[in-house]
Amino acid sequence: MLILPLVLLGVMMLLMWRGNKQRQKQMETMRTKLxxxxxxxxxxxxxxxxxxxxxxxxxxxxxxxxxxxxxxxxxxxxxxxxxTVPNDASSLTDDTTDATPASLDTTDDAAAQFDAHDADLRDGELDGNQDEDRKNR
Known part of the structure; x- marks a missing residue:
């Protein structure tokens, strides 16, 4: 029974010693770059x-x-x-063209939806949540 804790203590000490050794090696290589x-x-x-x-x-x-x-x-x-050097050469070129395909451009759709919702609000067509909010005020 006494052997198991001693073995675990020895393994822990070995792992700590190895970690310190690696950290010292990293610091030494960094110091050579200074x-x-x-x-x-x-x-x-x-x-x-x-x-x-x-x-x-x-x-x-x-x-x-x-x-x-x-x-x-x-x-x-x-x-x-x-x-740092990028992995691909595409970021090194000065390409200012818009690479977004038309199918992914949703700004017009979003603006149209917002305008339709805004018109509904002006016409008095409010959903239930907005009616509750108005009553609570």
Missing amino acids: VPGAEVMTQAGIFGTLVAIDNENHVATLEVSPGVEMRVHSQTVATVVEP
Whole structure:
């Protein structure tokens, strides 16, 4: 009976140790990407360009806007922002034509339905819910 809890404790410790090892490896690869000119995000969600990093004093200088620099603790830099490239080339073209087929364009139908409903209301043809609302006022 005593063996089962000890085995479970050992498995838990092994999984925790493995998770910490993977997290340390991710942090190390992120730290190697911290070079001046890299786009980064801090833990507070501030985006900026890394201007300088002082590993001895743990200070990173970020340019958050042209001419505006801020100094933060180097451990507050959470991620290095990678430039994203779309999977398909269709978003790279400057195609301004309307790609919506006529069968999907329902704006005229919706406007016609609204106008018909509005005309019914003006003619005094109200449904039961609207009559109740009028009585409650």
